[in-house]
Amino acid sequence: MRRVSIGIAVSWFWLCGSALAEELPAVLMIATGGTIAAVADGQGAYVSGELSPEVLVTAVPALAEMARLETQQLVSIGSQDMTPVIWLQLAKAIYQARQSEPDRAIVITHGTDTLEETAFFLDQLFPTGAPIVLTGAARPATVPGADGPANLLDAVRVALSADSRQRGVLAVKAGQIHAARQVSKRRAEGVAGFESPNGGPLGRISGGQVRFFRAPERLTQADLEPDLIHELPAVAIVHVHAGASSELLSVLPDLGYKAVVLAGVGNGNASAGMLATLGNLREKGLAVVRSSRSAAGWVSANVEIDDVALGFVAAADLPPAKARILLMLLLAFDVEFDRYQALFNQTRPIDWPQLAEP
Ligand code: GLU
Numbered sequence: 001m002r003r004v005s006i007g008i009a010v011s012w013f014w015l016c017g018s019a020l021a022e023e024l025p026a027v028l029m030i031a032t033g034g035t036i037a038a039v040a041d042g043q044g045a046y047v048s049g050e051l052s053p054e055v056l057v058t059a060v061p062a063l064a065e066m067a068r069l070e071t072q073q074l075v076s077i078g079s080q081d082m083t084p085v086i087w088l089q090l091a092k093a094i095y096q097a098r099q100s101e102p103d104r105a106i107v108i109t110h111g112t113d114t115l116e117e118t119a120f121f122l123d124q125l126f127p128t129g130a131p132i133v134l135t136g137a138a139r140p141a142t143v144p145g146a147d148g149p150a151n152l153l154d155a156v157r158v159a160l161s162a163d164s165r166q167r168g169v170l171a172v173k174a175g176q177i178h179a180a181r182q183v184s185k186r187r188a189e190g191v192a193g194f195e196s197p198n199g200g201p202l203g204r205i206s207g208g209q210v211r212f213f214r215a216p217e218r219l220t221q222a223d224l225e226p227d228l229i230h231e232l233p234a235v236a237i238v239h240v241h242a243g244a245s246s247e248l249l250s251v252l253p254d255l256g257y258k259a260v261v262l263a264g265v266g267n268g269n270a271s272a273g274m275l276a277t278l279g280n281l282r283e284k285g286l287a288v289v290r291s292s293r294s295a296a297g298w299v300s301a302n303v304e305i306d307d308v309a310l311g312f313v314a315a316a317d318l319p320p321a322k323a324r325i326l327l328m329l330l331l332a333f334d335v336e337f338d339r340y341q342a343l344f345n346q347t348r349p350i351d352w353p354q355l356a357e358p
Contacts, residue, residue, distance in 0.1 A: 315344055
């Protein structure tokens with residue numbers, strides 16, 4: 001009799017457990033590698049992306065009580081190996097997932113080195129809708145004080161929060177929530193390496209609660225179908241420094257580059273010699289965008305440089321790597337060059353689906 005009761009009790013708990021699990025909100029976790037999935041060798045070295053997403057989830061038992069997590073391993077790389085081709089693969093995986101389950105939030109685990117670029121790229125394609133949250137870690141999963149489990153838990157919390165909607169793609173790390181356009185890895189190492197130099201983080205996760213400092217401001221906008229982007233053209237970034245030579249700029253057309261972003265000094269500036277070479281590149285048909293190597297601020301047109309006369313574009317608040325992504329998309333969609341400056345200045349999302357209409 002006792003055995004029967006235990007059997008009934010176990011079945012009841014199992015049934016309740018699966019019924020409860022069914023009621024939990026669904027989250028798709030797409031893993032791309034990074035230190036969050038790294039195994040350390042005990043001597044300070046490690047290889048990114050060694051652990052599967054299932055292992056990462058198992059390390060955070062609280063997740064099972066919060067969400068029904070489906071996992072997908074897209075690639076297993078250190079994010080220094082991220083490429084535009086993988087961005088498009090990731091975008092297609094997200095687009096398909098949102099077509100079948102539009103309300104399901106998505107968490108992406110990613111190396112922190114280029115996380116801000118992937119976040120900005122995805123923010124262009126998926127400006128609103130169910131939250132898309134990227135997270136990573138500074139320390140490998142197997143070392144004492146690994147920050148990955150807490151960051152993953154926070155990322156899922158943010159993904160599940162109704163307050164995370166209408167804010168675009170988000171990055172979560174070290175208890176902070178950042179907007180894709182602003183987030184930047186400002187320290188080469190350390191658990192708190194992310195900052196939003198223009199405006200600060202959007203919010204925090206504290207005491208397990210997701211709190212935003214400002215109201216959401218995004219207007220509802222459709223996803224952009226990644227299949228409309230056939231190729232992201234080659235765009236170079238050239239870094240300016242005292243005494244920089246124009247030689248690197250001069251070879252870009254022969255190497256097949258369609259455009260160049262200047263990581264300029266101050267207000268996206270460069271020496272008279274470099275500016276003259278950039279003018280020649282523009283005459284050869286390459287697009288030229290002036291960004292800044294400075295950590296924060298707004299690069300304005302027509303201050304020390306006559307951008308209208310030279311046909312250059314100022315990158316506004318976009319740092320070089322993000323200016324490059326916007327430029328690649330403008331080129332991919334064959335947008336008239338005359339519209340570039342206004343689209344760089346526009347901090348609200350560009351309506352790519354509308355731009356892409358024939
Ligand atoms: N190379 C690593 C990566 O970006 C850096 C550390 C990290 O994962 O955060 O994948």
